Amino acid sequence: MALSASLLLRQSQSLVMTPQLMQSIQLLQMTHLELNQFIAQEVEKNPLLEFSPNDSEAGSHEDSAGDGEQAQPDAAGDADWFDTGTSNSEQLADRLDANFENVFPDDVGERRPDAPELMGQWKSMPGGESADGYDLEDFVASTLSLREHLVQQIPLLISREKERLIAQNLVDQLDENGYLQADLTEAAERLGVAPDEVETVLCALQTLDPPGVFARSLAECLAIQLKQKDRFDPAMQALIAHLDLLAKRDFASLKRLCEVDEEDLLDMLSEIRELNPRPGSAFETSGYEAILPDIVVRRGSDGGWLVELNPDTLPRVLVNQTYFQSVSKNAPRQGEDQNFLSECLQNANWLTRSLDQRAKTIMKVATEIVRQQDAFLQHGVDHLRPLNLKTIAEAIKMHESTVSRVTSNKYMLTPRGLFELKYFFTVSIGSAEGGDSHSAEAVRHRIRQMIAQELPEAVLSDDDIVESLKSAGIDIARRTVAKYREAMNIPSSVQRRREKRAMAKVSTG
Structure with a gap:
């Protein structure tokens, strides 16, 4: 058969995962913190994107921007602060009275009637009428960590510089519970000292506060605390040596091993319960992160359930179309500048549409979950219905993978408490x-x-x-x-x- 060249026309369809589509999918499973970080990065590299300063301005932007794809920044309120004839400091001095009694009055209710703009500034300050301008966590004193607490005590206990260096090395190897996670032989080799010296320093460190710190096991932690209470007698030693029997509640074997009767054993168990198995837990090692619900569910006036998105977790990002138009007039019709502006506008419009679609998808899934688990919201966990992703996906006509991404790391605040969306899916x-x-x-x-x-x-x-x-x-x-x-x-x-x-x-x- 002879080989010949031919030209064929074929029509086909295929699904292509573009980078923007992949990012849209990733937006679904992001928490609000991750989403804010992602948007901050986009705003930093895209000159057409900007955050909405507050709800009032966001409303005015939305009126002029349609679906959030356009925004015209309102700078009228700030225009008189920046005059080409005077400096910012001079304008600030003109607007504010030099009398500190007028600027910061003792009585919050007594303000200058001729300075309404000052009243707005006062409300946003700490101690003002509104708490929107500051966070109470900014005024909380820093807590003392376990490491800092121990470092303060070491100079009072150890005087020699060499032993202080060993002690400092052991402090750095404590875990958050106050247990020593280090092998003394390896520590001695690393520091170039004898193991006996490390053991001596460790014995001294085990007398520090809190009691039980620098223990290498639970038994040693309890023994240190009992020694400081002068209660580490032979019977208690036998009890600490057989904590496995105590975990099994094998009291008959413990009475035999400790050579005590039932009454003495009960007294010993009461003393054990008063000890702290995690001496370092009282010291905060990292800041606590409050969980903000993505969805809020509350009772409606008609007896039903109102499902709303939490406005505190919704990012407000706008596209500055005015800035794009002004820059496009000065930019050449062809070239890298125009291509850059067009790409920025396309990415900005895509981001606003993706955020809007993300909010709508979360709302659909949450509404269906509330509809399916109505009995739980009314009567409690005993009436929690079995539910899977397929049921929700078929009800809202979406794919199971989409529902799975939406319910990951999202929380719903209900009259029954705060629950992760995954909680409502049970076999x-x-x-x-x-x-x-x-x-x-x-x-x-x-x-x-x-x-x-x-x-x-x-x-x-x-x-x-x-x-x-x-x-x-x-x-x-x-x-x-x-x-x-x-x-x-x-x-x-x-x-x-x-x-x-x-x-x-x-x-x-």
Whole structure:
């Protein structure tokens, strides 16, 4: 067969993942902090993007910008501050009275009637009528860390410079709980000293505050605290050496090993409970981060549920079309400058559309979740329905992967509390009577309640829990009950019986 060249025309369709489409998908699963960081980077490199200063200005921009793709910055309020004839400092002196009693009056209610703009500035200052201009966290005193607390004590305990260097090295190897995460032999080799010297310094450091710090194990931590209380007798040594039996609530073996009777053992257990297994936990190692809900759910006037996006987590970014038009007039029609401006405008419009689409998608998913879990919002966790991503995706006509991205690291504030969106998705457990299935989270909650209400003389075994759940219409296997119980860190019935009996004797004694 002879080979010949031919020209064919073929039509086909294909899905291409452009960089902008990939970024749109990534925006869905970003938290509001990650989203703000991403937008800040875009605003920094795109001259046509700008943040909306406040809600009032955002409203005026939105009126003139349509869907948020255009914005005209209102600089009328600031125009008289920047006059070419006078400097900023001169204008500031003209606008503000030099009398500090007028600028900062003792009585907040007594202000100059002829300076309304000053009243607005006063409201935004700390201690003013409005708290919008400052954050209370800015005025919180810094907390002392565990390392700083120990470093302050070392000069009072150790005088030799060589030993202080060893102590400083050991302090740097403490974890957040105050335990020493270092091998003394390796530390001695690294510092070029004898292991005995490191051991001597460590023994001295273990006397510092808080009690139990610089321990290398839980047993050593408890022993250090007992020694400082002068309660580390032979019986207590035997108890600390067998903490595994204490975790199993094997009190019979502990009485035999410690050579004490039941009353003495209960007293020893009471002393153990008063100790701190994590001596460094009282010192803050990192700042706490408050969780802001992305969705707020509240009761409506008609008895239904109102689902709203939290305005504090919604980024307000605008496109400055006025600046684009003014720059385009001076830029050449062709060339790198015009291409750069066109690309910036395209990226800015894409970002505003993507943010708007992200908000709408989150709203759709949250609204459907509230509709599906209406019984939970009204009656509590016992009425949490089994739910999966497919159900939500089919209801709002989206893909499961989109729903999964939307529900990642997003939180909903409800009258029942603050929950992650993933909390509302639980597996289904069948009904013993052929009725509606039950949510796994609701079953775990019921198991937790049953165990919390049991008496020392009537501790429920896993089989008893299974029978009780079946009588309530929940068909569940014994191994599933054991799996749920272990996931909630609830000990077995044997361990619970020993602990409850011991606690009952301690309370009655």
